Amino acid sequence: MKRILPLVLALAAFCTLPVFAAVDVPYDSYIFNYRQYLEFTPSPYIPDGNVSGVNLGVGAFSLPRGICVGPDGRVYVADTGNNRIVVMNPEMTEAEVITGFANTGEDGAAFDDTFNKPWGVTVSEKGQLYIADSDNHRIVVLEEGELVRIIQNPVSEMLADDYVFIPLELGVDYADRVYVIGQSMFQGIMVFNETGDFTGFYGTIPVTVSLWQRFWRLFSSQEQLSGSTLFIPTEFTGVSVDKEGFIYASCIDPNGTQAAFRLNPKGEDVIQKGENGNLGGDTYPAPNTLDYGGPSYIVDIVVRDKGIYSMLDRRRGRIFTYDDEGNLLYIFGGLGTQEGTFRQPSSIAYIGDRILVLDTDRQEVMAFKETDYGRLINEAVGLRYDGDEKQAVEKWREVLKLNENLELANVGIGKAYLTEGNNKEAMRHLKLGMNRTYYSIAFKRYRNDILKENLGNILTGFAILLVALYIWRLIRRRGAGKGDMVSDE
């Protein structure tokens, strides 16, 4: 009995240890590596509960379309089918409802105005709420429930006379300029200045016609041309504004190569595309099966802290997260009926350590909370973004313990070794991270070191070799001469 006791105690101690078991999530978490191979990763985010209108006590949502988070952390949901805006506290436990606002008519009389299919919502830095009131053809700006201004009837030579303004998604920058995606508005994002005047289109996606298509167009008749698909730019689907005033916009790219745009004030795309040059979500063509390949259908984008941004895919219910350099950080999410899976995700928002996704079909807001793995990656990328590579290395090491195949972590550590001067370790990690540019820098330094140390030996060896060669030739010539003499005799 005495012998068994320690064993039992040990067993008991073992059982009471906190167990870091893998959390069961109903979706896949993966990443595409340098060669576009699919690699499964630990879950960066796990489901953290659903919030529906019924939970909040305000009645079920009806086909909600837009979600956003204000600077004070409050969550706004555009409850499109019920023609109202639901405002939740940051913990998403309590809610109040905005069904209308006090407006003054053209004759100066005050009346209670209502919304008609409010689609997208956004909150400016000043805390003003912008609502895309789609079927009323206007954008309503409210502050604490009071009307600030209304943006409607855009007038411009660029717009057709019979143009009907139907705003769907919108974003506001620090100068109160409003960036609006209108229905079937393929000319670009509509920009309104702070007084509500339409100033022009912005960030049009260039149309690409392949050589092959051009070739066929040469030979097709007028009838065939009119029957074929038109080459018009893809429409934007979501818009998000970062703190510096750059506009992040998403679109549906049928080629699956670029679904995210970062537009500067001139409307030029300045996004960085990373090592793979792929910002389209899932890779196309399909790597293994259709479950993970083929172009994604990106419906919304949200900018997070430190240049990280996430995109929402409706085709497979994935959330793709990239960093400011365009490197893929993690992919998670999926379609289904279990808790934590989507049926028709339509809008994405970000608050602290949580990602919120609005599902139109489930009529719920679904929250996802970051795991250790997700948190470490986010923090490491954030530290690198701030230029604090040294501290980032510690985080990357932790990440590598959880997923030793992550190329980004290897590159992060490799770069730190490079600045430290440890070229050999830098080479090892940068090779694992498949980063040829930085590997080459480390390699050249390593090569120089070896050359410097061994220059004497190398030169001596070279000299000995030359002398040996000379002597060998001398001997050979003498031998050949003797042979000639023998043959002469």
Next chain:
Amino acid sequence: MSKFFNKEIFYYYRRVLTNPIDSFYEIRHREKGSVPLALITLLVFSICFTMNRIFAGFIVNLTDPRTVNGIDDLTRILLLFVLFSIGNWSVTCLSEGEGRFKDILTVAGYALMPLIITYIPAIIVSNVLGENEEIFYNIILGFGFAWSGILILLGIMTIHNYTMLKTIVTLIITIVAMLIVIFLAVLLFDMLNQVTGMFRGIYSELTLRS
């Protein structure tokens, strides 16, 4: 020494590199060539080719190591080699070429020698190169390919007793002939498949009905 590996054969094997026209003439008219030696050259070339894909330096090597398979490489190279020989033989037979099939095999095999000689230094050099220095690796490899190409051209010209122009024209027609052979092979394979499928169908029909 044996018929295929004697002193003279090795002498002309070496001389092909520097005096291709003379050596190929000897190979054609004085039986100084050896088909087994050509096949061994091909095997060594295939090994070098695979080694280049595995061991070339990280900077120049874009190959995914998981896709490298030495046996596959050997099969492909052998197939191409045989295809080229058959194609060239069938073309030159009809256009007054004097070379026999074994001469074509010998030329095609011997002509791979420069590639073997350049692959090995290229692999070594690639391991001490950084970015923007890949040109050295490419120059060495390009040199090998050019040398091999010249050997093929001169070899085919010599064994068939052709002019340069006629050699180039027959080589182009050879490529067409290779494509035709591939087409016929695929056709034959597909039809054989259908025939066996039919018999298999009849068999299963009979066994399952009774």
